[in-house]
Amino acid sequence: MNFKQMEAFYWLCQLHSYRRVAERLSLTQPAVSARINALEEDLNVQLIERDTQHFRLTEHGQQVAEYAEMFANLHEAMTSRLDERRQRHLAVGMVSMVTTSWGSLMRDMVAEMAPNVLLDIHSGSNRDLRRLLRAGVLDLAFLTDEADLSRVPNSFTVQYEVGWVGPPDLLRDLEQPLSTKTLRQLPIILYPPSSPIMQSLSKMLHENRARPNARHVGNSLATICEMMRRGYGISAVSLSQVEDEIADGKLVLIETTEPIAPLNICCVHLNRARKAQVQKIYEIAERAAREWCEAHPRFLTFMSGTPS
The missing domain is CATH 3.40.190.10 (Periplasmic binding protein-like II)
Structure with a gap:
């Protein structure tokens, strides 16, 4: 196994086309195929499904794809360190x-x-x-x-206080502090599973149970804050991100009976x-x-x- 093989496999995972990989690496298509085949032989596993019309990785291929990305990043990092113009x-x-x-x-x-x-x-x-x-x-x-x-x-260390926030219209008739049960009744904007906040929220809200209202998902903190501004629902956020909106009354800081750890x-x-x-x-x-x-x-x- 060598870097050229991993490089070809990395770009194949990105581009899903032998022709486009050949153009990217200034190779012929047979040369790209040869590198992929050699990598499979060296690893003694099949990386690509060949009995399907569309590009698809095998289970082994998906695992190797993660390492191929690391190889590519390491190569870029190394060349950057050695290039005086990029120091x-x-x-x-x-x-x-x-x-x-x-x-x-x-x-x-x-x-x-x-x-x-x-x-x-x-x-x-x-x-x-x-x-x-x-x-x-x-x-x-x-x-x-x-x-x-x-x-x-x-x-x-910088400690960020986390709390529930929402648009005023959703909270106008609710008496605070709100219990977790009351929070669950409201439309909530949640985080992707990879977010550090999401695990604690799932346990707090018992999200494995039936959901009594809408559950939206924002792919970033900025998106979640903007969704709150536009009235999609409430969310638990780092309060420093919406400090100005809270001060202006555009968003409301919600008092709750169960605090969230900073x-x-x-x-x-x-x-x-x-x-x-x-x-x-x-x-x-x-x-x-x-x-x-x-x-x-x-x-x-x-x-x-x-x-x-």
């Missing part, structure tokens, strides 16, 4: 709560304090960022504790191969997080080092 770039992974809060301040401060560095921001869920970490793509990463990764020693975000990765440069950016990130929390203290708490 200025530094990849930072952050969950969306960071991207839409102190992440923007961090970006601006890096531009001012380290003008020789260009930040490449990768925003996603814990699961998305874990995959990039495994592939060696990221230089720094800020995830929630639910990612189940060891935090960088003495990492700062989300803690910390640094879980620093690229040791670029230690000096990465450490400087981490220190700027810590300063940005502290200043942002001081300016937005209602729903955010900054904690230095490892919280007790």
Whole structure:
């Protein structure tokens, strides 16, 4: 097994066409087929269903596809490190709560304090960022504790208060605080299963039972907040994301009898191969997080080092 075989298989998984892969890699179609066949022989498994009209991976093929993506990401990361023209770039992974809060301040401060560095921001869920970490793509990463990764020693933490919020029209005739039973009667906007909030919400709302009202799903925090603004239903969100709407009365903070635990975000990765440069950016990130929390203290708490 070699990289060229994995590269051909990766692009076949992406493009679903031998012809398009051949064009992408400047090869002939027989050459692409030969690489795929050689990979199957080396692994002693069939990767592609050949008795169907459309492209389809076997169960083994689906497993190998994940590793092929890691190979491709590792190759890109390695070539980026070795290319002097790209040494200025530094990849930072952050969950969306960071991207839409102190992440923007961090970006601006890096531009001012380290003008020789260009930040490449990768925003996603814990699961998305874990995959990039495994592939060696990221230089720094800020995830929630639910990612189940060891935090960088003495990492700062930003605690995000989580609560129920909804449009005023849905809540006008309800007496607060609301019980979990009452919440279940309302239309609710839920998260994808990969979200750190979704597991706790499912247990709280007993979503395995019959659902008495609509259950919508938003694929990101920004989408969920916009769906609330447009009256789709209520949701449990990081309250700092909707602080202005709550202050303006466009959304209502719901008092409940059962609180939701806050989300803690910390640094879980620093690229040791670029230690000096990465450490400087981490220190700027810590300063940005502290200043942002001081300016937005209602729903955010900054904690230095490892919280007790």
